[in-house]
Amino acid sequence: SHKFWDTQPVARDALQDDISKQLEAATIKDEKKTTGYIKEQTVEEIRKEPYPLPAGFEWCVLDVNNEEQLDMMYNLLNRNYVEDDDNMFRFDYSRDFLKWAVCPPGYKVDLHLAVRAQKTGKLFGVITAIPQAMIVDGVKVEMVEINFLCVHKKLRSKRLAPVLIKEITRRVNLTGVFSAVYTAGVVLPGSIGCARYYHRSIQFKKLVEVGFTRVPNNQTMATAVKLNRVPAQPITKGFRAMEERDVVGAHKLLMDYLVSFKVYPALTVDEFRHWILPKDKVVNSYVSTSADGTVENLCSFYHLPSSCVKHPTHSHIYAAYSYYNVATTVPLKQLMNDCLGQAKAEGQDVFNALNVMENDKFLHDLRFGMGDGNLNYYLYNWHSPDVQPEEIGLVLL
Ligand code: NHW
Ligand code: EN5
CATH class of the missing domain: 3.40.630.30 (Gcn5-related N-acetyltransferase (GNAT))
Known part of the structure; x- marks a missing residue:
């Protein structure tokens, strides 16, 4: 009790x-x-x-x-x-x-x-x-x-x-x-749903050294490092960092997408601008647009490093967390692979994602592995039907 x-x-x-x-x-x-x-x-x-x-x-x-x-x-x-x-x-x-x-x-x-x-x-x-x-x-x-x-x-x-x-x-x-x-890792009364953390190694060797991951039994360090390479150049045509001129269009793209979920934030344009415009070492976002500037694809991640509590030489692991992503003219998998490349360029060791929204569509193929942590979603003083992870359109920091 x-x-x-x-x-x-x-x-x-x-x-x-x-x-x-x-x-x-x-x-x-x-x-x-x-x-x-x-x-x-x-x-x-x-x-x-x-x-x-x-x-x-x-x-x-x-x-x-x-x-x-x-x-x-x-x-x-x-x-x-x-x-x-x-x-x-x-x-x-x-x-x-x-x-x-x-x-x-x-x-x-x-x-x-x-x-x-x-x-x-x-x-x-x-x-x-x-x-x-x-x-x-x-x-x-x-x-x-x-x-x-x-x-x-x-x-x-x-x-x-x-x-x-x-x-x-x-x-x-x-x-x-x-x-x-x-949201919380622990289970408490009031939970409406539970998501899983998945992890994509970027600096595989370092992640092994700090004990974040290990070399699979059927692989050598060299093969594992090779398998975890990410493309340096994005494949999505016109892929670039998001700018102020994209805000209104990207906001519409995201809100039109989020209506398909059972729980999501009703972001105003100003809130969206705050949460998504790139901020050095805090949040990165990318778009691609049609010739007339209409935002067609959006991906983003936030920066949340963890200290290595006991490690003698590595002080931190640098982790990017998948945030809000919408793909309309390319496969989501391709957009997220481009996003992985940007996370690497931004110095991240690992890319983390929850199995919320449509993330399940790319997690396996892009070599994410299931982590040992859960994320429970909670509402206080609001009744809601239970939601499956793929029905959740909300990522909290
Ligand atoms: S989840 C991260 C929470 N923080 C941490 O885990 C940091 C490390 N841990 C700690 O600092 C993201 C302590 O262990 C904390 C508990 C402070 C967690 N949420 O003081 P006691 C968030 O920030 C319950 C809610 O003796 P403690 C979301 C526990 O079940 N409740 O414990 C936060 C027990 O109650 P029970 C939690 O270890 C959402 C009671 O606390 C909890 O010294 C908050 C024990 O208290 C958790 N994560 O301190 C709710 N962890 O009934 C917001 C434990 O079982 C609700 N407990 O006896 C809405 C408020 C606003 C409403 C507005 C309309
Ligand atoms: C509120 N906004 O447990 C947030 N992280 O899996 C608060 N595990 O990093 C709630 N234990 O599995 C936060 N590596 C709740 C999460 C708390 C932090 C947490 C987990 C999420 C995590 C890592 C490290 C585990 C270290 C030992 C993990 C394995 C990854 C590997 C990938 C390749 C395939 C095999 C597994």
């Missing part, structure tokens, strides 16, 4: 709880609707005072445009954030990445929440929320995306995470938003 999650408005196991009971009559008038609030609330009934913290700690917000505060957030995450199952690698989101990730159009500093020691000011916990409208089974809902929940290793298992979650919920509720979306 879950002492905290059992008190929260998230989908219960269908066996435990009747779906109809979770859908408040006020939201679901149409019997055929499969999606709606689990608990209806108004801003007026939300508590006005912050939740209490254990003695010696206080709430603060992080202004990531202030170098000192950005450093504090960076350091907490760099030392205490997500690791793989064997504690060999730990995500090392860069400072520029963090700024980009938490400051999309409409962000609120108040939702970059942290816990610090009263005396020293040292950070012990963080959680962030950014606004994002989502489409769930055809219904548009104002939500926030939750990310970067982290408690310092020295303060683990003391129930600080539920306090962070309750306080960010309260602050989000005060902005008139009552639902959220998030």
Whole structure:
């Protein structure tokens, strides 16, 4: 059982709880609707005072445009954030990445929440929320995306995470938003679907050295290195880095594509511009257009290195993560092979992708292998039918 999650408005196991009971009559008038609030609330009934913290700690917000505060957030995450199952690698989101990730159009500093020691000011916990409208089974809902929940290793298992979650919920509720979306490697109540991580080696030898992958039994290092070569030059005609002049067309291309999924973000042009325009060492995107400039193909990846926790010589693995891709005039496989070449040119050691959207169409043929990690997708206070990975049109950072 879950002492905290059992008190929260998230989908219960269908066996435990009747779906109809979770859908408040006020939201679901149409019997055929499969999606709606689990608990209806108004801003007026939300508590006005912050939740209490254990003695010696206080709430603060992080202004990531202030170098000192950005450093504090960076350091907490760099030392205490997500690791793989064997504690060999730990995500090392860069400072520029963090700024980009938490400051999309409409962000609120108040939702970059942290816990610090009263005396020293040292950070012990963080959680962030950014606004994002989502489409769930055809219904548009104002939500926030939750990310970067982290408690310092020295303060683990003391129930600080539920306090962070309750306080960010309260602050989000005060902005008139009552639902959220998030992903996690761990299984918790409220999951709507589960995706798998796949990995494509780019610097095969290094990945073996750090223990990220191994030489298959039937191969030598030399043959494995050869098999993992990627083309230096893109094959897709007119393939180039995306620019401002492509934004409106690429936005339309992506949104027209995303309608075919059961869960996806309702991106405005400004949000799309923020998330997709190339940013050095943060996000790369590429397009190809017809003669008149119509964007026909789009691919993108973000940069998320991991520190090698124990390795004596290699400090990091540089990983590109597949982001949003749409192919209309070439096979998706070809577009993604070109994308792999760009990731290599950008100095990446590995290209990671989830089996969401149509990624299954290229994973096998482009030599991706299944990783040992899962990614569970969650909704808070929004009922949704379960979704298969290929029905998910959302990639969170
Ligand atoms: S997932 C990455 C989460 N971060 C990490 O894994 C970093 C390394 N780990 C830690 O820092 C991406 C700690 O282990 C954390 C837990 C802080 C994870 N999500 O304080 P206690 C995100 O950021 C539950 C949600 O003693 P701890 C998404 C756990 O089940 N809940 O544990 C974040 C238990 O509850 P239960 C999680 O190890 C989404 C309780 O926490 C969780 O010291 C957040 C134990 O607390 C997780 N990843 O700290 C939800 N991991 O009921 C947002 C554990 O089982 C919800 N727990 O007893 C929406 C809010 C906004 C709504 C707006 C309308
Ligand atoms: C919230 N926005 O476990 C995100 N990564 O597979 C937070 N494994 O890198 C949620 N264990 O399989 C994050 N190599 C959840 C993921 C947490 C990190 C994580 C996994 C994903 C990962 C690697 C390294 C494993 C090291 C030992 C992995 C094998 C790849 C190889 C490719 C070729 C065919 C054989 C397998």
